[in-house]
Amino acid sequence: MSDHPTLGRILKELRNHRCWTLKEMSERSGIPISTLSKVEHDRLTLTYDKLLQLSQKLRIRISDLFAESDSAEEGVTARRSIGRIDDSVRVTTPNYDYYYLCTELRRKRMIPILTRIRAKSLSEFGDLVRHSGEEYIHVLEGSIVVHSEFYDPVTLHTGEGIYIDSNMGHAYIADEGCDEALVLGICSSADESLMSSLMNIHEPVGAANQTVEEVDV
Amino acid sequence: MSDHPTLGRILKELRNHRCWTLKEMSERSGIPISTLSKVEHDRLTLTYDKLLQLSQKLRIRISDLFAESDSAEEGVTARRSIGRIDDSVRVTTPNYDYYYLCTELRRKRMIPILTRIRAKSLSEFGDLVRHSGEEYIHVLEGSIVVHSEFYDPVTLHTGEGIYIDSNMGHAYIADEGCDEALVLGICSSADESLMSSLMNIHEPVGAANQTVEEVDV
DNA sequence: ACATAATGATCCTGATCGGAAAATTGTCAA
DNA sequence: TTGACAATTTTCCGATCAGGATCATTATGT
Numbered sequence: 430m431s432d433h434p435t436l437g438r439i440l441k442e443l444r445n446h447r448c449w450t451l452k453e454m455s456e457r458s459g460i461p462i463s464t465l466s467k468v469e470h471d472r473l474t475l476t477y478d479k480l481l482q483l484s485q486k487l488r489i490r491i492s493d494l495f496a497e498s499d500s501a502e503e504g505v506t507a508r509r510s511i512g513r514i515d516d517s518v519r520v521t522t523p524n525y526d527y528y529y530l531c532t533e534l535r536r537k538r539m540i541p542i543l544t545r546i547r548a549k550s551l552s553e554f555g556d557l558v559r560h561s562g563e564e565y566i567h568v569l570e571g572s573i574v575v576h577s578e579f580y581d582p583v584t585l586h587t588g589e590g591i592y593i594d595s596n597m598g599h600a601y602i603a604d605e606g607c608d609e610a611l612v613l614g615i616c617s618s619a620d621e622s623l624m625s626s627l628m629n630i631h632e633p634v635g636a637a638n639q640t641v642e643e644v645d646v
Numbered sequence: 647m648s649d650h651p652t653l654g655r656i657l658k659e660l661r662n663h664r665c666w667t668l669k670e671m672s673e674r675s676g677i678p679i680s681t682l683s684k685v686e687h688d689r690l691t692l693t694y695d696k697l698l699q700l701s702q703k704l705r706i707r708i709s710d711l712f713a714e715s716d717s718a719e720e721g722v723t724a725r726r727s728i729g730r731i732d733d734s735v736r737v738t739t740p741n742y743d744y745y746y747l748c749t750e751l752r753r754k755r756m757i758p759i760l761t762r763i764r765a766k767s768l769s770e771f772g773d774l775v776r777h778s779g780e781e782y783i784h785v786l787e788g789s790i791v792v793h794s795e796f797y798d799p800v801t802l803h804t805g806e807g808i809y810i811d812s813n814m815g816h817a818y819i820a821d822e823g824c825d826e827a828l829v830l831g832i833c834s835s836a837d838e839s840l841m842s843s844l845m846n847i848h849e850p851v852g853a854a855n856q857t858v859e860e861v862d863v
Numbered sequence: 864a865c866a867t868a869a870t871g872a873t874c875c876t877g878a879t880c881g882g883a884a885a886a887t888t889g890t891c892a893a
Numbered sequence: 894t895t896g897a898c899a900a901t902t903t904t905c906c907g908a909t910c911a912g913g914a915t916c917a918t919t920a921t922g923t
Contacts, residue, residue: 436694450901461881466903473879476911477653477691481712495698495708507796507814512782512807518665531782531809535705538834539756541782541807565729565748565758567830569786569805579724588786590729590758590830592748597724613784613807615832617755667868681912683870690911693879864923871918878911886903893896 434496437471443489444469458486510534512541524548524555524600539615543569546610548602551576557598562617565592566601571610576600651713654688660706661686675703727751729758741765741772741819756832760786763827765819768793774815779834782809783818788827793817 444454455462459482467473475483484491512530520527528543548554557578566575567590575591576582578598585591593599595616603610661671672679676699684690692700701708729747737744745760765771774795783792784807792808793799795815802808810816812833820827 451903452901462902463882463904464880467880470903474694476693476879477697477712479880480694480697484712490709491712492707492709495701506811507794508809508811509794509797509814510809511800511802512784512809514805530807534809537809538780539782539809539832541784541809541832563755565756565832567729567758567784577724577726580726583728585728588731590747592725592727592729592751592754592756592758594723594725597726613830615756615758615782617834668870669868678913679869680914684912687870693911696912866923867921869918869920871916873915873917875914876912879909881908882906884903884905886901888899888901890899891897893894 435471436474436494437469439494439496440465440483441469443487443493454487458483508534514543517543524553524602538618540618542614542616544601544612544614546571546573546601546603546612548600549605551600551602554600554602557600559598560595562595563593564595564614564616566590566615567613569611569613571607572604573601573610573612574604576602652688653691653711654686656711656713657682657700658686660704671704675700725751731760734760741770741817756834759831759833761818761829761831763788763790763818763820763829765817766822768817768819771817771819774817776815777812779812780810781812781831781833783807783832784830786828786830788824789821790818790827790829791821793819 444451449457451462451465454460455465458465460479464473464479468475480491480494483489484494510531510533514528514530517528517530518532520529524547526545526547528545530541530543531537554576557576559578566573566585568585568587570587572584572586574582574584575593576599577593583591584604601610601612661668666674668679668682671677672682675682677696681690685692697708697711700706701711727748727750731745731747734745734747735749737746741764743762743764745762747758747760748754771793774793776795783790783802785802785804787804789801789803791799791801792810793816794810800808801821818827818829
């Protein structure tokens with residue numbers, strides 16, 4: 430069992446490997462010599478910003494600084510999760526009610542979300558939403574109008590869907606004919622990484638008063 | 647540019663999405679509430695050891711804490727494709743009728759497929775299907791029975807869904823109560839072109855007599 | 864009224880971090 | 894061998910900050 434090697438050892442090996450002096454490393458990284466020296470002797474550790482600075486100035490992956498055995502997975506997994514709205518995690522925003530499905534599964538490549546659309550006009554909706562990744566939206570009940578940054582609005586009825594790049598501004602609003610609409614959305618989680626998708630996906634930028642509540646968990 | 651979100655934002659999004667309170671997160675991570683609160687408000691950052699602690703206690707990978715989008719961040723794309731069954735590509739197999747949606751879009755990360763399920767018994771179905779990737783299946787009409795390699799069969803009714811690792815053997819058959827069932831399936835495409843995914847994904851291995859015909863393309 | 868959750872305000876101990884001085888190591892000439 | 898001398902590394906010190914405890918406040922729901 431190799432314990433986590435210290436940050437000092439990692440930095441020292443990195444520096445030796447590249448045949449740098451402390452001074453050279455200091456100039457490249459923008460971190461003073463004295464600090465680097467102390468880190469290498471485990472008399473000091475670094476904070477978030479310094480680690481980030483090291484990572485991008487020296488072009489190291491963050492995970493290397495933590496000696497993380499990177500993606501070691503891709504074995505035969507056999508996960509299964511049933512998506513029922515009663516077991517979902519509900520997130521309400523002014524425009525949508527989200528029901529996150531299958532939340533018990535971590536690190537999925539896709540995120541299924543049942544969404545009840547309340548907004549009925551673009552002005553009511555506010556700014557277009559944009560985030561990384563892609564998404565497919567399928568209309569389950571009612572009909573919706575899809576507004577987007579680079580296309581004319583289009584109306585989708587029950588049974589129809591749309592696939593879009595999510596970094597294009599977009600907004601789904603309920604069509605005039607119906608009171609509310611229910612859609613199934615699937616968001617690609619950006620880079621096989623659950624977190625980065627959770628970071629960016631489906632958070633209306635600047636939405637102030639979100640309420641988050643669990644339902645039946 | 648690299649709009650590096652702050653550590654605070656990242657932690658906050660993480661916590662919100664898992665629907666944890668500060669207290670809960672504190673207990674799980676072993677970091678006191680006051681510290682977490684300050685971090686989330688960007689009044690504080692964390693040092694190496696705390697970041698490591700967060701990573702392993704909460705089972706997050708370090709790179710996620712730094713919002714490191716390892717692989718190249720793509721440019722701004724603005725694709726859009728409407729998925730109507732009339733514009734789909736139809737593929738018939740003994741067990742299923744597939745309607746591939748949004749086929750005009752190449753290189754998508756997900757593949758939406760409307761599927762009409764005809765098989766009504768596992769014996770009639772044949773061997774379980776297995777392929778790479780993950781998939782989410784949502785029942786639109788009727789109800790289905792999901793058979794899989796490592797789980798008991800489960801019945802899904804209209805409005806319910808299931809997320810599975812596709813390399814686990816699986817089969818969807820129409821429930822006895824209904825004649826046919828209609829489901830919306832989304833397959834994660836292992837970042838390959840549409841064609842190769844059409845070739846590999848969702849083809850019962852060894853299915854001999856497939857008919858492929860385009861409808862309204 | 865009560866409990867829970869989030870935030871803010873203090874206070875404190877110990878750590879980060881950077882500049883500058885001191886110590887170490889190596890090189891070369893007399 | 895000895896004494897400059899420079900390059901590299903380490904130590905010292907002060908200003909700032911991490912990080913944890915505690916209490917007060919506000920909002921929300923029961």
